[in-house]
Amino acid sequence: MISIVDGVKSVLQISENDPGLALLLVHLNANLKAVFNDPRSMFVSTSVREYLFDGVRFCINPQGIAKAICNQIKESGSKTIREQSDGSLAFSFFGHKNGSGHEVYEVHTGKGDPMRVLEIQKLDDSHNLQVWLNASAEGETSVCNQINGTDASAYPPFRQRGDSMYIFSADICRSVELFYQTDIQYQGIPGYRYSIGENFINDIGPEHDNECFCVDKLANVIKRKNGCLYAGALDLTTCLDAPVILTLPHMLGASNEYRKMIRGLKPDAKKHQTFVDVQSLTGTPLQGGKRVQFNMFLKSINRIGITENLPTVLMPAIWVEEGIQLNGEMVAFFKKKLINTLKTLNIVHWATLCGGIGVAVICLIYYVYQKGRVEEPPVK
Numbered sequence: 001m002i003s004i005v006d007g008v009k010s011v012l013q014i015s016e017n018d019p020g021l022a023l024l025l026v027h028l029n030a031n032l033k034a035v036f037n038d039p040r041s042m043f044v045s046t047s048v049r050e051y052l053f054d055g056v057r058f059c060i061n062p063q064g065i066a067k068a069i070c071n072q073i074k075e076s077g078s079k080t081i082r083e084q085s086d087g088s089l090a091f092s093f094f095g096h097k098n099g100s101g102h103e104v105y106e107v108h109t110g111k112g113d114p115m116r117v118l119e120i121q122k123l124d125d126s127h128n129l130q131v132w133l134n135a136s137a138e139g140e141t142s143v144c145n146q147i148n149g150t151d152a153s154a155y156p157p158f159r160q161r162g163d164s165m166y167i168f169s170a171d172i173c174r175s176v177e178l179f180y181q182t183d184i185q186y187q188g189i190p191g192y193r194y195s196i197g198e199n200f201i202n203d204i205g206p207e208h209d210n211e212c213f214c215v216d217k218l219a220n221v222i223k224r225k226n227g228c229l230y231a232g233a234l235d236l237t238t239c240l241d242a243p244v245i246l247t248l249p250h251m252l253g254a255s256n257e258y259r260k261m262i263r264g265l266k267p268d269a270k271k272h273q274t275f276v277d278v279q280s281l282t283g284t285p286l287q288g289g290k291r292v293q294f295n296m297f298l299k300s301i302n303r304i305g306i307t308e309n310l311p312t313v314l315m316p317a318i319w320v321e322e323g324i325q326l327n328g329e330m331v332a333f334f335k336k337k338l339i340n341t342l343k344t345l346n347i348v349h350w351a352t353l354c355g356g357i358g359v360a361v362i363c364l365i366y367y368v369y370q371k372g373r374v375e376e377p378p379v380k
Contacts, residue, residue, distance in 0.1 A: 034066035053098045055090025080242040118150045131173045133212040144212035148175040155283035173239035184277050186286040187331045195275040201234045221297045230255035245295040249319035258314040286326050293319035
């Protein structure tokens, strides 16, 4: 079961936030059944495939005013709403991402500076994003719109304990800083573990010099007076073109303003934190997990009667884990070509050092012995 909030209500919130569609809400209330397939309650059944990719269909053969409303929704250009071959519309979370991969990255080759290898220089021929608020009215690029780091397929080499590194995630339209946590062993390969810090979605606002993430696109939701969401939540409306809020799974680390109205949350850093294990010398990812949760505000929509008794609450929709693990074949290759070679070089290094010290000691003993013979007085 999924709530209409996640599909139908997403369309309603898009309409509420779009000045061109807001006037249609009065007519939409009277034509709700025709637009949304005669919903009998606030909950409808659908498959995971439809919900995530194929789309939950609505505007099926509408007539009259309902048809005009559907045309306006279609022309709004929301990426999460797509027209189907029969003229109906479908809402999905990731349908517009499925099989896309159209982003064009220009990356650094590492020539002249190996620490910058695979660092993203441009995305779709642009050095910066145009998703978040900028630093000034003149359009000076803000820290939020900067593209930093790699795409997470590889990382800079020669990692050091205590350092940090950036990755850029196109899925959430932002760069993310990862911080060293501890040393690890992955199937006999030593490495370092990195994870996200408080500056990911907990420390957001003018007091942290990143208020550019506070897009303040949603009306009448749970947020601070300055328009920023409370700790642990990030408004992705301008990124996904839908009223979606990002948190960690089970709202890990999120403000009690959001958690207090949801039952069944069991946040666990081991299960819900984003991390990556990296071989320190080469920057090769050994294993990792990108874990995020997508939420939507359940709330009353002005002029829509079916929503008038809804409380205002940040409701979880789905949480996603995207993982990577170096397989057995690659582990064996890695050990043979790098780890064993490094061990051999280490043995040679110490053997050479010990041999050199041994030769020096022998030479010293021989020198002292010869000097003693020369200075020994003759016997009379």
